[in-house]
Structures are given as structure tokens and as C-alpha cells.
Amino acid sequence: MRKRRENVKNHEREVRVFRHRSLVAALIIVLMAGAIVSRLVYLQVIEHDVFITRSDNNRMRVEPLPPRRGLIYDRHGKLLAENRPTYNLTIVRERVDDLDTTLQRLVDILDLPEDEVETFRERSRQRQRPYQPALLISDLTEDQIARLAVNRYLLSGVEVEAQLMRYYPDPIVMSHVLGYVGRINAEELADLDPGNYAGTHFIGKTGIEYTYEDALHGKAGLRKVETNARGRVLRELERSPAVPGKDITLTIDSRLQHMAYDLLGGRRGAIVAIQPKTGDILAMVSAPGFDINKFVTGISYKDYRALQENLDLPLYNRAVRGQYPPGSTVKPFEALAALQDGVVKPDDIIYDPGYFQLPNDTRRYHNWLRWGHGRVDLERALEVSNNTYFYTMAYRLGIDRLSAFMHQFGFGEVTSLDVQGALPGLMPSREWKREKYNQVWYPGETLSAGIGQGYFMATPLQLAAATATLANHGHWVRPHLAKRVGDEAIEPPFADTKPDVELDKARWWQDVYKGMEAVLNGSEGTARKVGAGMQYQMAAKTGTAQVFSLGQNQKYDADELTERLRDHALFIGFAPVDDPQIAIAVIVENAGGGVSGLGRELTDAWLLPDSELKDPPDTTVNEEVESIDGD
Template sequence: MLYRQPDRLHDHGRARRVFRMRILLGAVVSLFVILILFGRAAWLQIAQHDYYSAKAEQNRTRIVVLPPERGRIFDAQGEVVADNVATYQVQITPEHSRDVRAELDMLARVLELDSAEVEALAERIRVGRRFDPVLVKADLDEVERARIARLKPWLQGTEIVSSLKRVYPYRELLAHVVGYVGRINAEDVKRIDADAYQGTQYIGKTGIERQYEDRLHGVPGYRVVEVDALGREIEVLETVRPTPGHDLALSIDVGLQGIAAAALGEYAGAVVAEDPRDGAIRAMVSRPSFDPNLFVDGIGRDTYRALLEDPDRPLYNRVTTAAYPPGSTIKPLMGVVGMEDGLIEPDERFFAGPYYQIPGNKHRYRDWRKWGHGWVDFEESVFRSVDVYYYDLAYRMGIDRMHEFLTDFGLGQPTGIDLPGERSGLIPSRDWKRRVKDEIWFPGETVIAGIGQGYMLTTILQLADMTATLAQSGTRHRPWLVADNRGMRPPVEIERTDAWRRAREAMLAVVEHERGTANKIAAPYPIAGKTGTAQVFSVAQDEEYDAEELERRLHDHALFVGFAPFDDPELAVAVIAEHGGSGSGTAAPIARKVMDFWFGVEPDSEIQPEFSEYGD
């Protein structure tokens, strides 16, 4: 027993040490746990105070975005051409929904949406922000609103709101100018500022609506509301009103636009009327056209397919995006460069036979007049539209000089008008053909370019601007549609020489002279103009063009450009009537009707302006 006593003492000491270590370890662990708890509490109550306060506030309040009213668009006389009307729409906010897909499927059944519409909505939601409302359907009727109201307990993220819907009172008349808005889609979301478009469901897609989207859109506002446990509004706590978009005033005159559209009649084509004094566009008609109201809330697939497959291409803006051979309308301009370069003397007589041949070449370039015109001077070459005269001038001038002058004049390049998608056209050159076609330029191609055929392509807007510049003897203004652009770019001054006067006087003779190609449109006011045709297909060397034996779609396009009054021009007009055949018989009378309306002259024949008020 005496031998084992020390062991018991030793065990007792070790037990106390173990006990102390356990107490110390427990204290450390307890302290560590306390520090973690205090740290977590500090993190939640101090560092994350704002976040959790906001979350708590969200349980009590909700921010409702107030979309801005889109700016309206007016014509030059103050007529509304793009307006907003009150309507009801249903929208879904993903953040407020328990199951977005389930809600979409339920809405599809209630509102009779097809699968393509539902998938487009799902994609729009996927790429957007969860707190941004997405338009499901606009312009709800009473039955649809009642159905959705009954299902509200199952549609937590869905709400019906009053809104403003875009409408276009003149429908087809201004579709290619004003354009249209459409629903914001997945592609739009990728390029827009999401904050600037909170609560907004529409964006400009074409025309003025797209060009001036930033000015028309406005700035969103918001309303802070108190809600109960079911999300129902109890009280409005704060309101920040949205800033409306800016209204726009166009240079277009709706009355003149309606007359121009009616004057075109059944022809596909275009009419442009420009003020040569400052470049203001007074009328811009492209026919056929379409109803832009169809696109605002999403056009049906069958309707859209019908528009796309229509052989007359109503969606195609023939003023800015269609390019045609300018034909004989460029002859006065060719005369200007010919006189300035000393290639022609305006009073010198030139024998214009039935055809022209390049020296050493047997190919015959025929005049439109089978037996030729005989001896003519410059003025006669214009008012009788003598092809052989310009074959010879073009050959001596060369394609490079022709390209240089016509390009400097504004042909074959965008005018800079304030519309999206303007096409440049083409004024060919040796370099262009070598670069694009990897071929050399042939002299025969220069000859036919002299009468505006071959590779040469211009838009009707360019021809209107060319005519306005001729009217001003070389002062060229950039055409514009929105009044704020007036004088934004200084005019281009081309050196004034006597050649401009001679060219203008020759254009006057086109209408005033008894042998002028457009003498049938002579008016109480002096009109200067030039007729032309744009070939649809080429006639072989040993064949003759016989319009009566051709299908309508193979007839030449009819062209006319002109300005009035001659001494103090106020209006320059360019017209193309596709497959109209004769510039003098088809296009020139259209221009005369447009000018008559503008100058307050009663037309010889009854013509009613084409208007299409929304809702008629």
C-alpha cells in the first residue's frame, strides 16, 4: 500500500491538469463562438444594415416604375402624325412571380397567345432584369381584363396597368417617313440602357421613330407605394413624375403628301418634293405602302409573311433605299460639266443622227428617236432629250471626269437626310469596276453612262436634291425632315458659271417649248424640268422596243425631275413611276399635280388627296 501511494498522487495531479486544459479549451471555444456571434451580429446589423433594411422595406413597400409619355410627331402645319392613346395592358414582373413560366402558360390560355409569342416573351424575360416589367399584351378589352382579375391569386407577378399606346392616324400615307414603334425584344435589350427604359415597352424600329428615339423616349419616373401582405397597394408614399419625350415637328406637309400619293395612282414608285432654298422635304411618298399600326403590338405571322412576299414590296422605302438608273434626268448636269470643261459650246450645232458609233467600233448606240434629231444645239439636246448628243459628250469626257463631277454633285452617295438606312447608289468609275468586278472599263460603258444607264444608280431622293441644286444654280443643301436640323450643315457652294444659267434655261424649254418632251404639263407658272426613262432590260442590237408587246413589269420606269417657279424656285420635285413607260406621259403629269397643289392652282382634272385617318 505504501508503494502505490505516489501513483495515486501522480494521477490526481494529472487529472487536475487535464481538467484545467479542458476548462481552458472550453473557454477558448466559448470565446470563439461568442466572437463569431458578435461578429455575425455586427455584420448583419452594421455592414448589412442597408441591405436588410431595404429587404424589410420591400415587404412593406413597392417601387412602381412610371414610363414616360413618348413625344408626339407633327407635320409642318401642326397636324399630329404620331400620337398616343390611353389603353390597358397586362405585364409581368419576374421578381414578383413565384413561377414565371407557369404564369406565362396561364396567360397564354387566357389571352389566346400562340407558342411563338410565349417563347418570345420567355426570351425577353431571360435576357432582361428581374425587376423590369415585360409587356404581355396591350389594348386589353373588358373581357380579357375580367379574366385576368379572377386569376389574380395565381398570377402574383402579373398586373394590369393603364398605358399610352402609339397610333399613326394617317396609316399608309406616312409609313415610310414616320416609321413605327414595336415591342422591346431580346435584341433591343442587349443594346439599350436598361435604366433609361425601365417600365417602357416600346422602342422606335424604323423611320423618324428610330432616328430620333433618344429625343422621343423621355425619362422614366417612379412611385413608392405601401402594400399589405398580399401585395395590394395601401398608400402612395412618394412620387417622382416621368419626364415626357420631346415632340418633333416635321417639314412634311400632309396635304401635299396626300396629293402626291393620289397622283401616283396605281403605280408603284416614289415622289419627293424638296424646298431648294433650304433642303426641307415637303413630301416623301413611297408606293405601295403599309399600315404601321400593325407593328405596334406585334404583327401576326401570316400578315407579316404576306407583306414580305408581296411582289410590290410595300415595306421597301423607294425614296431612300431603292436605286434606279437616272436615265435622261442627268442630261442638264452633263451639259454643265461639258460646258465648264470646254467640251461643248452651247450654241454650236451638232448633227444627231439615229445612232452613235465609237470611232473604230461597229456597234451602234441608238437614239430613242428612230430617225434621229438632225442638227441641234445644247438647249435642243435637253428639251428634245437627244441621246446621240450625250453619247458623244460622254465619250469625249471620259468616265473618270464624269464620276468626279457627279459624285461632287451628290449623286451616288447618301444625301445625309435624317432617316436610317439610306442607300448610296453608284456612280461608276474605272477603279470601281476593277475593284468590284476585277474587270477593265470599256468605252461603250462610258457612252451609255452619258444618258444615265448602265451601271449608274441613284435614289429618287438624290435626284430631288440634284434638281434643287440646279434650281439654285449650284447651291446644295442637305435634305432634312425634322425642323431642328434646319441650317445644321452649311450649304455646299459649287462655283457659279454661265453654264448653270444655260442648263436651267434648257430645262425650262423642256416644258415651255412646243417640241419639249414635257410640254403637255405647261402651267400658269413657269416649270423647268427633265423627263427620263430607266431601262428595265436591254434591247438587242437588231431588235426594237415595243411596249405594247411587253408585259407591264418589263416596261421602262418613267422619270421626271423639275422645279418651279423658274425665276424664284420654291419647290423641286422628283418622280418615278415603275414600269410607267414614258417620263413625259406618266411621270411629268404626276409632278404637275403636286406643283399645282403647292402653288394653289386648280388642277385640270379632279384629284382627291389620299388620306387615311386612324379608326375610319
């Protein structure tokens, strides 16, 4: 009986359980519904602005507008660097589903040669800011553009962009002045303003393009566009235009630049011409040059390797980085040092037996003319480039006073305003040798410095700048390449200009000028053939610089030497003497002689542009090799 009762259902208990469970389920449903409603309120009301922005970003995006790069002109308005329209292939990695697959498709579509495929892939992996286009190929051909258009549906994240690309009409003659632009690399990318360089693929690498990068580049702009689901642009919604870069007018005279390059005639060398009163660099040539247009789109490994391995070093800017012994071209400056320090007077006579000897020393330092010039004063010493006279001056001055005075003319220093990569050369001193080699200075080394040899080194730009200062009676104007940047004129005085060179007696300038005029006009002048028929007065000095040293009793014989062991030939000059309009420095490597005519012809071209010489100047040099005998 008791067992049957246990099997009877307890309806009241079941009702209580059902009600309890229903209440729990209803509560869960209410809580879930409340959570959903709360989430909807959060998304639709509280976060409305955030998500409407995200929604817009799915159909709209902001794209950078790279600025037009400023143009570069010569002093007469001739275009030296321009921008040409071109089409470039770019990729935004973040918008590509499968980068490797997309790259392979591009290789197949464009039918790229094997030697370009690896470079192509490297560019795709180059570090880039998020959502910024990476440049894959520059200057696409019409055939390549057509192929990409047909296969566009397969290439998400890939775009063909119309942009302006740098082009140089005179790529070889102007190579070392202008420099070139090239692709922005990872190191440069880390240092650049991400906003201002957004969408920009090129940056100035060398020369004027590098020095005035900030002015030439301009300011980037922006545009807002509407896109479809594949990221293709449908329409432009808003635009903030880019600010173009500033145009730059150089001091260079392209006619003179071309003439200087042609005068070198394929030989290795450099010519620099400066306007003394303003510091304008009229011509700055380093030969041989190279085609800078190849560097804009990215020079091939084969072509770059060929330039690097070329024995003539076309990439090397001899005008500003070539450090050569200046030879006898420093003798006018040494003469001024001797006059200023009172170790000689203009009319003092020194007897030259063909050599100079230090006291208590049997070693002879020979004059280039073995039997000597006999009685020599300052004017004749410059005219015939007498070594013995200047050995004597150097010995009397000592290296300390000689070095200090030469520094006043910029030797051993960088004095230019905006010439990228200029080197200081070397004006040796007692302290310099002690710090460099931990050795004492020897008197014989002072004699070597006295004729521009030994440790003494100068660049062609330094020689031209020193010559311009000499022409200005010691007044310094820093050499510069930019004449105008945008609307701003670049004119002296310039900051950090060296103090003027001051002499106790102003007539000493004329004493040195007379000796330099005699180089061209004197009966014994080392370049007297070049001075024949000159229509203006020019002050000049020739020189030679040794490539290797001769033994004590050896005599220089160019015919017995290989071409690259022969002496370098140098020339400096300015004209007209009474109102200098141009100062020139010339160096031709391993020429031995024959460069004075180059300086004369370039000066004629500047001072007498409309005249024609009936009898072209003899370009041979009479000066013998000014060697230092000894080990």
C-alpha cells in the same frame, strides 16, 4: 480483502469529475451565450441599417416610370404620331413561384388562340433585366382586364399596367417617312441604358422614330411604393417624375404627301419634293405603303409573311433605297459638265442622223427617234431629249470627268441629313469597275452613263436633291425631314454639307434652264402637253430607264412586254424658274411614260393651293423610250 476495497466508491474522485464536467458545461454555456449575444449585437447594432433596409425592401420597392414618347407633327401642326392610353399585361419573372404554371393559367384565363400561345410563351422567356417587367400582351380588351382582375390572387408577379401606346393616324401614307416603334428585342436591350429604358417596352425601329429615338424617348423616372406580402401595391411613398420626350415637327406637308400618294394611283413608285432654299422635304412617298400600326403591338407571322411575299414590296422604301438608272433626267447635269469642261458651247451644233458611232467602231448607238433630229444645239437637245447629242458629250468628257462632275451634285453619295436608310446609288468610274470587277472601262459604257443607263444608279431622293441644287444655281442645302426638335429649330447651314457647284460662267445655268423649260413649253418638248396652261415657269426633264437591254437591231415595243419588264418612267423639275419654291423627282416603275403630269399636279398644289385648274393637264408623255441598242 483487497478485492472488497476495490469495489468501494471513491467519492473524492467522483466529486472531482463532476466539478470538471460542470465547469466545462458552464464554459460551453457561457461561450454559446456570448456567441448569441455577440450575434444579436452584430445584427441589432452593427448591421442595423442593412437589415432595416432589407426589411423595408420586403414591403417597399422602387418601380420605373417610363416617359411619355414625344409626338410628331407635320409642318402645319397636324398630328402624325400620337400616344393612346392602353392596358398591357406584364410579368416579373423573379416574383413568380412557378413560371410555367402561371403562364398556363394566363392562357386559360385569357382564352388565347392556339396560334398566339407560342408567341406568348416566347415573350415570357425573352431576355430581361432582373426585376424588370416583361411585356406579354399589349392593348388588352376590357373583357381580358376583367378576367385578370377576378383571378388576380392566382397570378403573383403578373400586373396589368396602364401605359401610353404609339398610334399613327395615317399609317399607310406616312409609313416610310415616320417608320414605326416596336418591342425591344434582346440585341437592343444589351445596348440600351438600363436606367433610362427601365419600364420601356418599345423603341423606334425605322424612319423618324429610329433617327430621333433619343429625343423622342425622354428620361425615365422612379417611384417608391409600399406593397403587401403578395407584392401588390398599397400606396405610393415617393415619386421622381419622368421627363417626357421632345415633340418633333417635320418638314413634311401632309396635304402634299397625301396628294403624291394618290397621284401614284396604286402603282409602284416614289415621289420626293424638296424646298430648294431650305432643304425641307415637303413630300417623300414610296408606294405601295403598309400599315405601321400593326408593328407597334407586334405584327402576326401571317401578316408579316404576306408583306414579305408581296411582289409589290410594300416594306421597301423606294424613295430612299430604290436605286434606278436615272435615264435622261441626268442630261441637264451632263450639259453643265460639258459646258464647264469646255467640250461644247451652248450654240454649238451637232448633227444627229439617228445614231452615234465611236471612232473605228461599226456599232451604232441609236437615238430614241430612229431617223434623228437633224441639227441640234444644247437647248434643243434638252427639249427633245436627244441621245446622240449626249452620247457625243459623254464621249468628249470621258468617264473620269463625267463621274467627278456628277459627284458634285450628290450622285453616288448620301447627302441627306436625317433620312434613315438612304442609299448612295452608284456613279460609276474607271476605278470603281476595276475594284468591283477587275475589268477595264470601255468607251461604250461611257455613252451608257451619258444618258443615265448602264451602271449609273440613283435614288429618287438623290434626284430631287440634285434638282434642288440645280435650281439653286449650284448652292447645296442638305435635304432633311425634321424642322423642329423640341424648341430647337433645324435650319441650314448643316454640318458636312457638300461644297457649292461653281461654274466659270453664271449664264450657263440659264442656258440649261431654257432647255428644261422647253421640255414643257417648246413645240417639240417631250412633255409639252403637260405644260399647257401652266401659270408659272417650270424647268423639267423627262426620262425612261430600261429594265432590260435590247439587242443591236431590236426596237422597244411596250405592248409586247409583260408589265414588269416595261421601262420605268421618270420626271424631275423645279418651279418657278426665277424663284424656285419646289423641286420634284418622280419615278413610276414599269410605267413606260405618263408621269410628267404627276409632277405638274404636285407643283400646282404647292404653288397654287387655292386655285382650281379648269383643264387638268394631260398626263401622257410624248417622249419615246430612250433605249440603248445592243447587248
